[in-house]
Amino acid sequence: MLKYLSYSIVILWLFMAIAGFFIGEHANEVVLSQFLSPPSSEALLSRQAFGSDELGRPVLERLILGAQTSLFVALGVVFFSAVIGTTIGVYSGYMGGITDKVITKIIDVFLAFPGLLLAIALAAILGPGIENVVFALVVVGWVGYARLARAQTLSLRHREHILAARSLGISTPLMLWRHVLPLILAPLGVEATFGIAGAVISEAGLSFLGLGVQPPDASWGSMIKEGTRYLLMAPHLVLAPGIALMLVVLAINLIGDQWRDSLDVKSGQKN
Amino acid sequence: MISYFFKLFGSVLFISWVVGTLVFFLIHLVPGDPVAVMLGDWASPADEEALRTQLGLNLPIAMQYWHYISGIFQFDLGESLFFHQPVSELIAERFPMTLQLALMALLIAALIAFPLGLWAALRAGKWPDHLSMTVSLIGVSIPNFWLGPMLILLFSLSLAWLPVSGAEQPFSWVLPAVTLGTALAAILARMLRASLLEVLHEDYIRTAQAKGLPARLVYGKHALLNALLPVVTILGLQLGTLLGGAVITEVVFDWPGLGQLLVESIQRRDYPVVQGCILVISVAYITINGLTELVYAWLDPRIRVAT
Numbered sequence: 135m136l137k138y139l140s141y142s143i144v145i146l147w148l149f150m151a152i153a154g155f156f157i158g159e160h161a162n163e164v165v166l167s168q169f170l171s172p173p174s175s176e177a178l179l180s181r182q183a184f185g186s187d188e189l190g191r192p193v194l195e196r197l198i199l200g201a202q203t204s205l206f207v208a209l210g211v212v213f214f215s216a217v218i219g220t221t222i223g224v225y226s227g228y229m230g231g232i233t234d235k236v237i238t239k240i241i242d243v244f245l246a247f248p249g250l251l252l253a254i255a256l257a258a259i260l261g262p263g264i265e266n267v268v269f270a271l272v273v274v275g276w277v278g279y280a281r282l283a284r285a286q287t288l289s290l291r292h293r294e295h296i297l298a299a300r301s302l303g304i305s306t307p308l309m310l311w312r313h314v315l316p317l318i319l320a321p322l323g324v325e326a327t328f329g330i331a332g333a334v335i336s337e338a339g340l341s342f343l344g345l346g347v348q349p350p351d352a353s354w355g356s357m358i359k360e361g362t363r364y365l366l367m368a369p370h371l372v373l374a375p376g377i378a379l380m381l382v383v384l385a386i387n388l389i390g391d392q393w394r395d396s397l398d399v400k401s402g403q404k405n
Numbered sequence: 406m407i408s409y410f411f412k413l414f415g416s417v418l419f420i421s422w423v424v425g426t427l428v429f430f431l432i433h434l435v436p437g438d439p440v441a442v443m444l445g446d447w448a449s450p451a452d453e454e455a456l457r458t459q460l461g462l463n464l465p466i467a468m469q470y471w472h473y474i475s476g477i478f479q480f481d482l483g484e485s486l487f488f489h490q491p492v493s494e495l496i497a498e499r500f501p502m503t504l505q506l507a508l509m510a511l512l513i514a515a516l517i518a519f520p521l522g523l524w525a526a527l528r529a530g531k532w533p534d535h536l537s538m539t540v541s542l543i544g545v546s547i548p549n550f551w552l553g554p555m556l557i558l559l560f561s562l563s564l565a566w567l568p569v570s571g572a573e574q575p576f577s578w579v580l581p582a583v584t585l586g587t588a589l590a591a592i593l594a595r596m597l598r599a600s601l602l603e604v605l606h607e608d609y610i611r612t613a614q615a616k617g618l619p620a621r622l623v624y625g626k627h628a629l630l631n632a633l634l635p636v637v638t639i640l641g642l643q644l645g646t647l648l649g650g651a652v653i654t655e656v657v658f659d660w661p662g663l664g665q666l667l668v669e670s671i672q673r674r675d676y677p678v679v680q681g682c683i684l685v686i687s688v689a690y691i692t693i694n695g696l697t698e699l700v701y702a703w704l705d706p707r708i709r710v711a712t
Binding site: 242243246247248249250251254255256258259260261331335338339342343344345355358359361362365366369372375376379380383384387388391 | 420423424428431432434435436542543545546547548550551554555557558562645646648649650652653656657667668671672679683686687690691694
């Protein structure tokens with residue numbers, strides 16, 4: 135039941151992001167007559183279903199544009215972090231020796247940094263904007279994949295099929311691509327799932343601090359920030375993006391949990 | 406143990422040096438001329454030159470680096486462009502507030518997590534387990550910049566029990582600490598549950614049960630103490646994370662700590678303060694992690710032998 139619910143939420147999120155393309159600039163139109171109008175049951179099927187914000191813009195449409203922002207950032211961050219981190223991790227684990235030592239030290243240094251702080255620092259210095267948010271979160275995010283990929287590769291290094299391939303004279307890139315990567319994809323997939331949830335929260339957090347997406351573009355984080363000024367008069371400004379954010383993150387975490395449990399042989403015995 | 410301590414101390418020092426270097430280069434990452442960015446469009450060339458001299462940006466980069474790193478060791482982090490006050494003084498004023506908030510959050514997290522995790526583990530697979538794990542999953546998924554305003558709406562604006570923001574009133578720490586501690590409570594509860602379940606399957610627990618020890622002793626003495634080991638580590642590591650997470654919480658509640666100073670300084674483009682805040686929070690984080698490892702090694706002799 136929970137499983138279907140979480141998949142439905144994620145699918146709805148994807149649909150909202152796609153719907154964003156059809157709304158476009160329309161959602162940024164200022165309509166002062168609709169100033170802070172609350173959600174109403176009469177307007178259920180209209181643009182005003184979730185009420186309006188402090189500039190009279192429909193919250194529903196802002197929410198949809200925010201979904202697009204969060205999806206774009208999440209996919210970008212997870213894609214680049216996973217590709218960069220996995221490449222470095224697999225290479226390090228497979229090569230061993232001094233290469234592995236140096237890379238492990240670099241990974242340790244990155245892990246020693248409080249991640250969110252590093253992202254805040256980078257976003258602050260590079261200036262606000264969605265590309266800089268993605269860049270800052272990738273700089274922080276690749277380490278997790280690198281560490282996991284390295285550990286997984288280390289455990290595979292002495293397997294027979296690796297030895298066999300090596301004795302046939304296969305090149306290192308081909309070896310890693312064909313014989314190592316497919317075997318470590320599942321745990322990396324789980325990591326990436328949690329990574330999407332983390333990126334969604336981080337993007338909203340940076341936008342909340344004013345370091346992410348800039349107005350008039352919408353992000354759930356900046357919507358919450360703007361809404362806090364009207365908390366008592368118009369709580370729907372904070373409620374709508376907050377609930378959307380929480381549901382998406384919760385659904386992705388649930389999917390990640392289920393996926394991890396299904397991979398973990400031990401957990402089946404324990405419970 | 407002493408050699409382990411020195412090894413750890415060396416690695417804390419090394420990583421702090423790397424952090425210092427990264428923070429130094431941050432200002433050179435500013436797109437364009439950092440001085441022009443800091444002063445804005447209406448600054449005269451003379452003002453720009455004066456600031457460049459003040460920040461030492463007219464010196465060769467190796468000299469700048471040397472000044473910055475040697476300055477750190479004398480607690481000289483430069484001067485704030487906005488307050489015209491040494492950065493180290495500003496940070497010394499704010500840091501205790503952030504530490505207080507983080508410790509309170511840690512306390513609240515532990516108070517929530519321990520009963521929840523214990524309850525879940527002892528009733529594993531039954532409804533208390535599912536309920537507490539669902540609650541903790543929700544706890545992990547609620548962003549603190551949303552939880553904060555929601556708590557304000559409920560406890561400050563609607564019920565008027567607690568102050569909205571600031572740190573002057575007696576109970577003003579409660580909402581920020583709960584906001585900051587919720588995610589940690591959720592993580593701790595899950596850790597404690599997993600760790601207890603692992604321990605409960607150990608042979609010595611079965612032995613204790615077979616000897617006819619009362620459940621209170623089996624769980625309270627034999628299981629819980631051993632299960633706490635990994636949890637203590639997470640607790641320490643998370644105190645460091647709390648320092649970072651405090652940035653957002655402090656902004657939500659207008660809490661006069663380092664995080665708020667950092668975000669305000671970012672908006673004012675007061676880069677010396679930005680650099681100082683990031684440096685201090687990071688070094689505090691690294692030091693706390695080092696101390697946690699030390700405590701862990703002291704609690705569990707196996708770690709010392711392995712490294």
